[in-house]
Structure formats: structure tokens, C-alpha cells
Amino acid sequence: MSILTNIKISKLANSLGLDVEHDASIDKDSTYCMNNFPLDQYDTQLFIGDNLVHLQELALHSSQVVDVCYIDPPYNTGSKFIYQDNRKSNNHPLFGSHASWMSFMLPRLCWAKELLKKSGVITISIDDYELAYLKLLMDRIFGEDNFIACVIVCRSKNGKGSKKNVATNHEYLLVYGNTSDSSLIGELDDSAYPKSDEYGSFRTDGLFRKKGDASLRTDRPNMYYPLYFDGNSGKVSVDPIDGWEVVYPTDSKGMERRWLWGPETARKRQWQLFASKKGVIYVKNYASQGGDEPKRRKIRTIWSDTSFYTERATNEITEMFGSKIFDTPKPIDFIKKIIDVCGEKDAVVLDFFAGSGTTAHAVHSLNRGDSGNRKCLLMENDTPIPNNHAARELGYKKISDIVTARLNKIQKIDQSYSYTCISLYDAYFEEKIEATS
Ligand SMILES: C[S@@+](CC[C@H](N)C(=O)[O-])C[C@H]1O[C@@H](n2cnc3c(N)ncnc32)[C@H](O)[C@@H]1O
Structure with missing residues (x-):
């Protein structure tokens, strides 16, 4: 698989004219493998060091997890x-100054694909600057057909003032499935269901008269039949009932159309039909689909919840650490929503640009909220933090120390929470940190 993935990376890089560093494996005989770090042993596993090495090593030992x-x-x-x-x-001939960033991302995305289950989903935050180049890479690596969405995420009310003509207040979330087996489970449907009956609360937003193609009486003559209704109770019957009115699937222009179901199905499921006072027949849309799980719906492509604003993330970091020790955190609620709409309660979640570790925090918070058993894999560089930085002043020497500290804070709040840190470079960086301090 290593060879195949490396060939794929080389081919893609060649076809795009990109110069890509990709065989990052550092020690072919290493004992580094998921057998040493079984997925169910820890809530979170933090892999410290260059994510290219970790992605490759993990994929080599344990693909599709x-x-x-x-x-x-x-x-x-x-x-x-x-x-x-x-x-x-x-001046790359096709991608101008963007080729270098694309060369950095390409092998990482290819190895991430190896780690995804066939039904897996990958989501990427990005802004205007690299969106087009990232989309192109994703189309080539994951396939245009597996593109799911480019969500607009509102970052603030007023936007950033640094550009000449615009105050940008949004960025994007690109969403791709790994294969055609991938799908989203959708967002929680918190819209109103104002009516109710013995089967639960419902709303009437779907006509029982067929619309559009093949909706004429002549298309399905057996689906043109009378229904009887009581406008006061909203009840509907296929068989005549004394005192109830009759209605046919005729539209407002007098055109004879047809119902959605034939008379036999309608007789069995007439409890699902609802009549307005004027005799418009609807199929009840119930809030619950049965079972304990709340109803979900398709995600929308504009996310503007104020809890997704950047300011929220900065406040979260400041509250946790006492000062703004990380420049570009994401809000916990934003990542919670991504994980919730993409995967089940036992999902394995990977974030290989972990930063301050918001993804681990989001996974922990989701699990606490819905008794889930999600696991989290994080990767973060162990680049030394410069001496004059706020994080260094609090004693954090490497970037990965920030996420480690956050995991530690989660554990202090919840003692059942477990995490482990896996580094390939400890010795190397001890030397480097000493040298820079
Ligand atoms: C934009 S930040 C992620 C912020 C994160 N979402 C959060 O909420 O805190 C990107 C992170 O990727 C890390 N990073 C960049 N290149 C990396 C690499 N090659 N390997 C591992 N981590 C890397 C950076 O150190 C940085 O912390």
C-alpha cells in the first residue's frame, strides 16, 4: 500500500507539475503501529511531530480506521x-505562488485518504486565499463525484478590516466523502412541529397531491380517486363517512392530477394524512422518526451561528489558559457541529493540524452530551515556540505543548478522560529546545 500510495502521489504531483516531498517514513523497522496504540484504549491519542510522518506510518500499519x-x-x-x-x-506556470502550499498539502491529503474508512468523510476549513487550489487538489485526490459541500461559515458580524474594499466575515468548510459509500448523517432538525396527534408532533409541509413530472391523472389512473375528510379534526378516509366532504387530486387550475399513493396504501396509512379546513390533503411530517434518535435533516450550506464566531474561540482559549496563547483556534461548537453531522456516536475522528486541540475538546463535549464513544486522533508539530511569545511566557516550549496542556485540562475536569502522547522525535527536540532557550 505504501508503494501504491507513493506512486499515486508521484503521478498526481507530476500531472500537476508539483514538486512533492512524500516518502516521509523515518524508520522502516520502527515499532510504531496502531497495535501499540489501540484505538479503543484512549479517548485521545496525540501524535507529536510532522503529520506527514505520522499519517504515513499510521496508514501503513492501520488503514481505513x-x-x-x-x-x-x-x-x-x-x-x-x-x-x-x-x-x-x-511563478509556477499554472498555480503561481500557490504551488508550494499545494505541494505541502497533496501528500498529506493522500495519506489521510488511506486512513479514512470507505464510508469516511473529510472536512477542511479554508479561506478565500487557497480555496480554489484546495478544491482542485481535493477533486483530484478524492474525486469530483465525492464532493459533498462547500459550506460558508460566518466568522464574525463585521469582518476583518485589513482588505481595501471588503471586510471579509466568512470562510469555508470543504466537505468530501472518501467514496460513493460516504454520506452525512445530517444536522439535528430543530424546526417547529406545531401540530400533534397520538403518534407525536408533526407539521404539514408536504402535499399528498403529486406535483411535477408524471403527476397527471392519465400518468397513473389508479392514483386518481376520491378522499373523504373532516376539516375540523383534519382526519382523512379512503372510504366515505357520513357528513365528511369529498376531495379529488385536482389542482388550482382545475387540472386532474393524482395522489402520491394508490388507494390500498392510503387506506393502510390514512393516519398519516391530514386535511386542512379547505380540503388540502397533506402527508404528516413527524418530528420523530421512531426510536430514541432525534430527527435529522440535510445540512444547510451557510452556517452563521454566533457560537461559530472566531471571537468565541479566542475567549475559550483565554478562559482556559489565562491569555491568548494560540492565534487561530476554532470554536468548540463549530467543530462539534462538524463531527455531529458527519459521523455516528462511535466515530473515530482525526485532526492532523490539531493546533490548540479544539477537536479533542469538541469530541469530549459531544460524548458527554450524548453518551457517545467517539475517539480522537490528533497530530501537531513540535516546532519550538519563540522566546517572546505569550505561550512561551507560560512555559510552553513547543507548539504541541499547548494541545497537551489542553488535554490535561480536560482530564482535570473529567477524570475518566484518557489521553496519550506519541512522539517520534523526543530526543531530537530536547536538544533543539535547549539550543534555542
Ligand atoms: C490553523 S492551526 C489549527 C488550529 C486548530 N483548529 C485549533 O482549533 O486550535 C494549524 C496547526 O497546524 C499545525 N501544523 C502545520 N504544519 C504541520 C505539520 N506538518 N505537522 C503537524 N502539524 C502541523 C500548526 O502548528 C498549527 O498549530
């Missing part, structure tokens, strides 16, 4: 963060 991947890579806007955000190439 991840249900939901969420990443928030460096947006490459040239900002001065504690991590590198400035991968710019010189």
Missing part, C-alpha cells in the same frame, strides 16, 4: 503565527 477527518491547515496568508503560514513558490 477513521470515520471523520477535520482539518484546519495553515491558510498560507503570510501571517506571523507560531507555525509556518507562508509557503509561496516562484
Whole structure:
């Protein structure tokens, strides 16, 4: 599989004219494998060091284990963060200065694909600057047919003031399935169901008269028949009842159309039909689909909940650490929503650009809320933090120390929470940190 994936990476890189570093495996005889870190042993496993090495090593030993991947890579806007955000190439013939960032992302996305289950879903935060280039990579790696959505995520009310003509207040979440087996489970349906009967609360938003193609009486003559209704109770019957009115599937222009079901089905399921006072027949849309699980619906492509604003994430970090020790955190609620709409309660969630570890926090919070058993795999670099940075002043020497501290804080609140940190480079970085301090 290693060879095949490496060939795939080389082929893709060649076809796009990208110069890609991809065989990152550091030790072919290493004991690094998921057998040493079984998925169900810890709530969270943090892999410290370059994610390319970890993704490759994990995929080599244990492919197709991840249900939901969420990443928030460096947006490459040239900002001065504690991590590198400035991968710019010189005049690539197709991609201009963006080729370098694409070369960085390409092998990581290919290895992430190996880690995803066939039914898995990958979601990526990105802004305007690399969106087009990321979309192109994703179409090539995951396939255009597996594109699910490009969600617009509102980041603030007023936007950033740094551009000349616009105050941008949104970014994107690209969503792809790994294969045609992938699908979202959808968002919780919190819309109103104002009516109720003995089967539960419902609303009437679906006509029982067929609309559109093949909706004429002549298309399905056996689906044109009278129904009897009582406008006061809303009840409907296929058989005549004294005092009830009769209605046919005729539209407002007098055109004879047809019902959705034939008379036999309608007789069996007439409890599902509802008549307005004027005799418009609807199929009841119930709030619950039966069972204990709340009803879900298709996700919408604009997410503007104020709990997804960047300010919220900054406050979360400041509250947790006492100061703003990480520049680009995501809000917990935002990642909770992503994980919730993409995967079941026992999903394995991967974030290989973990940053301050919001994804682990979101997984923990979701599990506490719905008694789920999700597991989280995180990857984060062990790049040294410069001396003058707020995080360094609090004693954090490497970027990964921030997420480790966050996991520790979660454990302090919930002693049943378990995590482990796996680093390939401990010795190497001890030396480097000493050298820079
Ligand atoms: C935009 S931040 C992620 C923020 C995160 N979503 C949060 O809520 O805190 C991107 C992170 O990816 C990390 N990163 C960048 N390149 C990496 C690499 N090659 N391996 C591991 N981590 C990397 C950076 O150190 C940074 O912390």
C-alpha cells in the first residue's frame, strides 16, 4: 500500500507539475503501529511531530480506521503565527505562488485518504486565499463525484478590516466523502412541529397531491380517486363517512392530477394524512422518526451561528489558559457541529493540524452530551515556540505543548478522560529546545 500510495502521489504531483516531498517514513523497522496504540484504549491519542510522518506510518500499519477527518491547515496568508503560514513558490506556470502550499498539502491529503474508512468523510476549513487550489487538489485526490459541500461559515458580524474594499466575515468548510459509500448523517432538525396527534408532533409541509413530472391523472389512473375528510379534526378516509366532504387530486387550475399513493396504501396509512379546513390533503411530517434518535435533516450550506464566531474561540482559549496563547483556534461548537453531522456516536475522528486541540475538546463535549464513544486522533508539530511569545511566557516550549496542556485540562475536569502522547522525535527536540532557550 505504501508503494501504491507513493506512486499515486508521484503521478498526481507530476500531472500537476508539483514538486512533492512524500516518502516521509523515518524508520522502516520502527515499532510504531496502531497495535501499540489501540484505538479503543484512549479517548485521545496525540501524535507529536510532522503529520506527514505520522499519517504515513499510521496508514501503513492501520488503514481505513477513521470515520471523520477535520482539518484546519495553515491558510498560507503570510501571517506571523507560531507555525509556518507562508509557503509561496516562484511563478509556477499554472498555480503561481500557490504551488508550494499545494505541494505541502497533496501528500498529506493522500495519506489521510488511506486512513479514512470507505464510508469516511473529510472536512477542511479554508479561506478565500487557497480555496480554489484546495478544491482542485481535493477533486483530484478524492474525486469530483465525492464532493459533498462547500459550506460558508460566518466568522464574525463585521469582518476583518485589513482588505481595501471588503471586510471579509466568512470562510469555508470543504466537505468530501472518501467514496460513493460516504454520506452525512445530517444536522439535528430543530424546526417547529406545531401540530400533534397520538403518534407525536408533526407539521404539514408536504402535499399528498403529486406535483411535477408524471403527476397527471392519465400518468397513473389508479392514483386518481376520491378522499373523504373532516376539516375540523383534519382526519382523512379512503372510504366515505357520513357528513365528511369529498376531495379529488385536482389542482388550482382545475387540472386532474393524482395522489402520491394508490388507494390500498392510503387506506393502510390514512393516519398519516391530514386535511386542512379547505380540503388540502397533506402527508404528516413527524418530528420523530421512531426510536430514541432525534430527527435529522440535510445540512444547510451557510452556517452563521454566533457560537461559530472566531471571537468565541479566542475567549475559550483565554478562559482556559489565562491569555491568548494560540492565534487561530476554532470554536468548540463549530467543530462539534462538524463531527455531529458527519459521523455516528462511535466515530473515530482525526485532526492532523490539531493546533490548540479544539477537536479533542469538541469530541469530549459531544460524548458527554450524548453518551457517545467517539475517539480522537490528533497530530501537531513540535516546532519550538519563540522566546517572546505569550505561550512561551507560560512555559510552553513547543507548539504541541499547548494541545497537551489542553488535554490535561480536560482530564482535570473529567477524570475518566484518557489521553496519550506519541512522539517520534523526543530526543531530537530536547536538544533543539535547549539550543534555542
Ligand atoms: C490553523 S492551526 C489549527 C488550529 C486548530 N483548529 C485549533 O482549533 O486550535 C494549524 C496547526 O497546524 C499545525 N501544523 C502545520 N504544519 C504541520 C505539520 N506538518 N505537522 C503537524 N502539524 C502541523 C500548526 O502548528 C498549527 O498549530
